Amino acid sequence: MSRNSEQRKAVLAVVRGTTCHPDAAWIYEQTRKEIPNISLGTVYRNLRHLINDGEILELETGNYKRYDGNIQNHYHFKCARCHEIYDVDLELDNVININNEVAHKTGFIVTHHYLEFGGICKRCRET
Amino acid sequence: MSRNSEQRKAVLAVVRGTTCHPDAAWIYEQTRKEIPNISLGTVYRNLRHLINDGEILELETGNYKRYDGNIQNHYHFKCARCHEIYDVDLELDNVININNEVAHKTGFIVTHHYLEFGGICKRCRET
DNA sequence: AGATATAATGATAATGATTACTAATAAATT
DNA sequence: AATTTATTAGTAATCATTATCATTATATCT
Ligand SMILES: [Mn+2]
Ligand SMILES: [Mn+2]
Ligand SMILES: [Zn+2]
Ligand SMILES: [Zn+2]
Numbered sequence A, B: 001m002s003r004n005s006e007q008r009k010a011v012l013a014v015v016r017g018t019t020c021h022p023d024a025a026w027i028y029e030q031t032r033k034e035i036p037n038i039s040l041g042t043v044y045r046n047l048r049h050l051i052n053d054g055e056i057l058e059l060e061t062g063n064y065k066r067y068d069g070n071i072q073n074h075y076h077f078k079c080a081r082c083h084e085i086y087d088v089d090l091e092l093d094n095v096i097n098i099n100n101e102v103a104h105k106t107g108f109i110v111t112h113h114y115l116e117f118g119g120i121c122k123r124c125r126e127t
Numbered sequence C: 001a002g003a004t005a006t007a008a009t010g011a012t013a014a015t016g017a018t019t020a021c022t023a024a025t026a027a028a029t030t
Numbered sequence D: 001a002a003t004t005t006a007t008t009a010g011t012a013a014t015c016a017t018t019a020t021c022a023t024t025a026t027a028t029c030t
Helices: A006-016 A024-034 A040-052 A095-106 B006-016 B024-034 B040-052 B095-106
Strands: A057-061 A064-068 A075-079 A085-088 A109-120 B057-061 B064-068 B075-079 B085-088 B109-120
Touching (some): A024 A040, A024 A064, A095 B109, B024 B040, B040 B057
Antiparallel strands (some): B057 B064
């Protein structure tokens, strides 16, 4: 059974405390402000643990992984210039039916879907 | 300007000749059947080149990247058990409008979107 | 066709993110 | 307080991908 270590609580607090979809290195730097001698391996280990427990989400973004403390269903926008990831709260009428539609067409069990938009964000557009 | 080397043609043919969304190692093995002494670095170099030219697509899938010779707009289904990626040809009524909707809501320039479904594929379900 | 310029190659070293290892520590339970 | 064992810090190892560099081959130009 899992033990609620100070390190795990600190990592979870950092991931939940931002909307910037940070990577492990950033989470490590932030966590060090609370626990200066925490090791990078501990950060990775706890991130994996929290993912397995369903407490945070992992985003697959090319070279390195990013993490999301918001486990509610929502979408993302990734800027091609600054690579920042923004949350997109979108009320798609057919979002709920879309999984069933694919399940019906393919015969697969469809449990979820990821939707990511791409382009240029407002800040990058104005520079 | 780019030179159409035998190696580049072979890599492109391999990626176009399958629907299995292969990784670099698999493409390397297949290309070696035509060019036995091709190097893995050359495969990577050409994959990157072909991506920059818009001739193939790169899929961000966790540990390693996968490639797709089908550059038409289509969606994917990733099986959580066997990790295979299937194409999903889906007629979303408002596929074109969905980008505009996000653009309008956010003020971003939205050029594209990726949609990936997850669950258990038919073959894995039956075993 | 032959000479030229340089993009591309093969071989290998380097990089960077993530994971594995291990002796020491600390959270939960009795 | 004693016990159990999950977790940690520190470090080594792994794995996919990229960089380096001397050599080769492709496109272009006489
Ligand atoms: Mn998010
Ligand atoms: Mn595809
Ligand atoms: Zn941006
Ligand atoms: Zn499967």
